[in-house]
Amino acid sequence: MFWLIGGIVILFVIWKLFFEEENPLDHLPGPKKWPIVGCAFSLLGTPYDDLFSTMLEFPKKYGYRYVLKIFSRRILHVYNVDDFEIILTHSRNITKNRPYDFLEPWLGAGLLISTGSKWHRRRKTLTPTFHFNILRNFSKVFEEKSRDLVHKLKNMPEGNVDVLSVIGDFTLYTICETAMGTQLDCDSSTSAVEYKDTIKNMGTQVISRLTKFWLHPDLLFYQTSLGKQFARNLVTAHSFADNVIAERKKRIDQEGSLVKNLEDTTKDNSKRRLALLDLLIEAESNGEIDVEGIREEVNTFMFEGHDTTAMALSFGLMLLADHEDVQERIFEECKAIFGNSDRTPSWSDLAEMKYLEATIKEILRLYPSVPFIGREITEDFMLGDILVKKGVEVLVHIYDMQRRADLYPDPEAFQPERFLNGEVRHPYAFVPFSAGPRNCIGQKFAMQEMKCALSEICRNFTLVAAERGARPKLKADIVLRPVHPIYVKFIPRSRD
Numbered sequence: 001m002f003w004l005i006g007g008i009v010i011l012f013v014i015w016k017l018f019f020e021e022e023n024p025l026d027h028l029p030g031p032k033k034w035p036i037v038g039c040a041f042s043l044l045g046t047p048y049d050d051l052f053s054t055m056l057e058f059p060k061k062y063g064y065r066y067v068l069k070i071f072s073r074r075i076l077h078v079y080n081v082d083d084f085e086i087i088l089t090h091s092r093n094i095t096k097n098r099p100y101d102f103l104e105p106w107l108g109a110g111l112l113i114s115t116g117s118k119w120h121r122r123r124k125t126l127t128p129t130f131h132f133n134i135l136r137n138f139s140k141v142f143e144e145k146s147r148d149l150v151h152k153l154k155n156m157p158e159g160n161v162d163v164l165s166v167i168g169d170f171t172l173y174t175i176c177e178t179a180m181g182t183q184l185d186c187d188s189s190t191s192a193v194e195y196k197d198t199i200k201n202m203g204t205q206v207i208s209r210l211t212k213f214w215l216h217p218d219l220l221f222y223q224t225s226l227g228k229q230f231a232r233n234l235v236t237a238h239s240f241a242d243n244v245i246a247e248r249k250k251r252i253d254q255e256g257s258l259v260k261n262l263e264d265t266t267k268d269n270s271k272r273r274l275a276l277l278d279l280l281i282e283a284e285s286n287g288e289i290d291v292e293g294i295r296e297e298v299n300t301f302m303f304e305g306h307d308t309t310a311m312a313l314s315f316g317l318m319l320l321a322d323h324e325d326v327q328e329r330i331f332e333e334c335k336a337i338f339g340n341s342d343r344t345p346s347w348s349d350l351a352e353m354k355y356l357e358a359t360i361k362e363i364l365r366l367y368p369s370v371p372f373i374g375r376e377i378t379e380d381f382m383l384g385d386i387l388v389k390k391g392v393e394v395l396v397h398i399y400d401m402q403r404r405a406d407l408y409p410d411p412e413a414f415q416p417e418r419f420l421n422g423e424v425r426h427p428y429a430f431v432p433f434s435a436g437p438r439n440c441i442g443q444k445f446a447m448q449e450m451k452c453a454l455s456e457i458c459r460n461f462t463l464v465a466a467e468r469g470a471r472p473k474l475k476a477d478i479v480l481r482p483v484h485p486i487y488v489k490f491i492p493r494s495r496d
């Protein structure tokens with residue numbers, strides 16, 4: 001056995017040294033490459049919490065296009081808007097890179113991670129689901145959950161609030177009701193409580209695995225306590241979603257489909273409300289998706305639809321707490337729309353909140369919830385003058401690009417006005433929702449939800465930073481997170 005393994009290693013080394021095909025990317029800058037291993041050891045030993053800040057130094061050292069070669073894996077990192085445009089608009093290089101594989105047991109081949117013709121079919125089926133006219137049906141949920149959030153904040157003990165935990169509940173409850181029609185906040189059954197914890201834990205477990213290369217093979221991972229916990233969570237998440245889907249179908253059989261009669265669900269007194277799930281069930285009856293597909297998409301919406309908005313809102317509250325002038329302008333904008341009324345915002349009120357919209361864009365410029373996007377190249381293509389060959393992975397660094405001083409004067413400053421005065425000129429200089437065929441299908445949904453929550457908060461509170469001017473250390477997994485909690489004081493304000 002020893003001889004066999006030794007022989008394989010020697011053959012591998014000979015192949016690497018003498019026969020491995022040269023790749024044009026090998027001429028690009030990057031950390032020092034050693035024979036065989038490449039730069040596999042350049043980040044080894046960097047604690048996970050320091051990885052993001054360490055990587056921020058790389059473009060300063062190696063420029064806006066560099067390569068990390070790990071054994072025979074080449075990862076091309078790009079930071080130029082022109083490169084973003086070429087990569088994100090490529091119609092065939094749409095396959096996600098390897099880290100997404102660890103989400104597969106949970107999300108299956110749903111819209112986020114599928115590729116090729118399966119992704120094309122799904123995208124076609126799901127695009128109408130996120131049409132503005134459909135989203136209008138969710139306005140009542142956004143309003144109610146925002147009102148509950150304000151109520152919760154008003155009833156919290158005076159002092160600093162850990163915003164991530166409060167906002168995390170808000171976005172989870174919102175997506176759960178809009179995607180599945182289930183009110184997690186009103187459901188104290190064991191399965192609902194378990195589901196809530198599961199959804200919150202699974203992302204962290206996926207990331208824990210991602211950062212420990214020895215846990216990558218399934219065979220090892222599922223033997224560890226982390227792997228066993230993950231497997232238990234999978235059962236909880238899948239059986240909860242399966243039950244909700246079955247119940248919803250039963251109700252549609254008994255009472256008819258809401259999709260055929262959309263107008264009714266927007267009315268205040270309508271007892272039944274539309275959920276994204278209803279549209280998936282309708283698509284099933286038209287033969288466009290099967291039951292497994294419905295489950296994949298429900299899980300995908302739950303995953304993509306809560307952490308992303310939670311992080312944007314939390315970083316947003318932190319920035320607002322530091323900028324009273326911005327809070328005041330939002331408050332004044334709301335006053336012009338609502339007068340002294342305390343009604344919650346309607347769909348058309350939200351459309352009028354232009355300054356708030358610019359503020360949310362500026363939040364997403366500084367803290368894009370998805371800080372980078374990965375692709376596995378399946379077809380050779382030219383990136384300017386460089387041939388990028390099949391098999392390479394590409395990382396598109398949204399966070400870093402959106403803080404480039406040549407694109408944004410005084411890039412670290414929080415200035416919502418940038419998005420009102422035409423400062424943002426290049427169409428790919430602002431891409432928190434990505435761009436091209438694989439852009440975020442939920443972006444309008446997310447913008448409406450965030451507008452609703454932030455306008456309600458600014459109408460009801462003055463925000464005060466726990467530590468003025470402090471900016472959190474960041475880490476990135478699938479979303480951008482602060483390493484430590486963000487604290488903000490919410491001081492109730494009068495409406496005058």
Ligand code: HEM
Pocket residue numbers: 096111112113123300301304305306308309312368369370373374432433434437438439440441442443445446
């Ligand atoms: C602030 C909020 C959000 C941000 C910043 C955001 C950002 C993104 C980005 C950058 C991508 C592309 C990922 C990639 O190419 O790897 C993406 C994809 C996606 N997002 Fe969002 N997202 C947000 C909210 C949402 C919400 C609320 C939903 C669902 C209700 C959603 C559903 C999806 C789905 C299904 C995809 C995959 C689309 C495809 O590949 O065809 N997102 N999002």
